[in-house]
């Protein structure tokens with residue numbers, strides 16, 4: 001096997017599962033992580049180590065990375081994709097929902113960086129792709145807490161990119177618009193879900209996970225001296 005190892009968090013559904021399928025088709029061994037390990041295994045991808053990892057648990061992440069690297073060699077690319085979206089109005093929403101989003105979308109992503117970055121700097125190469133959102137560049141109704149997490153992903157990624165550029169480590173931010181996945185099902189407010197569904201229907205159709213995976217593979221496959229810093233990808237009919 002001569003293609004390097006790719007690690008993906010949140011690979012059990014949606015965009016993460018599409019990353020797993022496409023990078024596998026491109027011949028890479030994979031470290032697939034999520035809490036629902038049965039769904040990782042159900043992808044039935046070759047040369048894929050499937051580990052039950054909650055990204056808020058740094059030790060679990062580090063241990064999965066160590067096991068995968070023993071089996072397949074150094075991780076060349078980590079895709080920090082795990083995330084959740086609990087839309088709500090700040091005066092009504094249960095604060096536990098904000099905490100969960102910040103724990104997973106912000107601290108979980110930092111845990112991923114911590115688990116792979118020292119070795120990438122040592123090796124003078126590697127790629128970290130952080131999945132943010134178009135909600136990390138602009139605001140949307142009922143998105144205040146979620147937007148906060150995704151603006152943080154943009155800010156942390158750009159700051160990190162500057163810090164590790166001299167070590168030839170690429171940091172890429174991927175910012176999708178609406179994509180058809182399980183993401184909306186995390187939201188608990190039925191009225192907000194209905195409004196979001198109506199917005200998607202008004203566009204005819206939104207993106208599918210494979211649209212994001214193709215763009216990510218394109219960015220990864222550039223030569224190491226080329227860093228596509230940010231990709232913002234939305235349905236042509238998405239106005240905001």
Ligand SMILES: NC(=O)C1=CN([C@@H]2O[C@H](COP(=O)(O)OP(=O)(O)OC[C@H]3O[C@@H](n4cnc5c(N)ncnc54)[C@H](OP(=O)(O)O)[C@@H]3O)[C@@H](O)[C@H]2O)C=CC1
Pocket residue numbers: 009010011012013014015016033034035036037039053054055056081082083084085104108131132133134175176177178179180181182183184
């Ligand atoms: N769909 C969309 O419209 C957009 C999505 N995004 C972003 O894309 C990313 C993927 O979301 P998407 O595919 O849409 O949604 P899904 O709900 O389909 O996927 C979310 C993934 O994150 C994983 N996950 C959630 N919490 C944790 C955790 N604590 N530890 C480990 N894994 C976790 C889930 O796995 P499990 O439950 O098995 O742990 C699942 O694999 C997210 O960061 C999201 O914010 C950005 C813009 C648009």
Ligand SMILES: O=CCS(=O)(=O)O
Pocket residue numbers: 085132133134135140176177178179
């Ligand atoms: O990240 C989610 C997509 S949207 O709600 O910001 O369009």
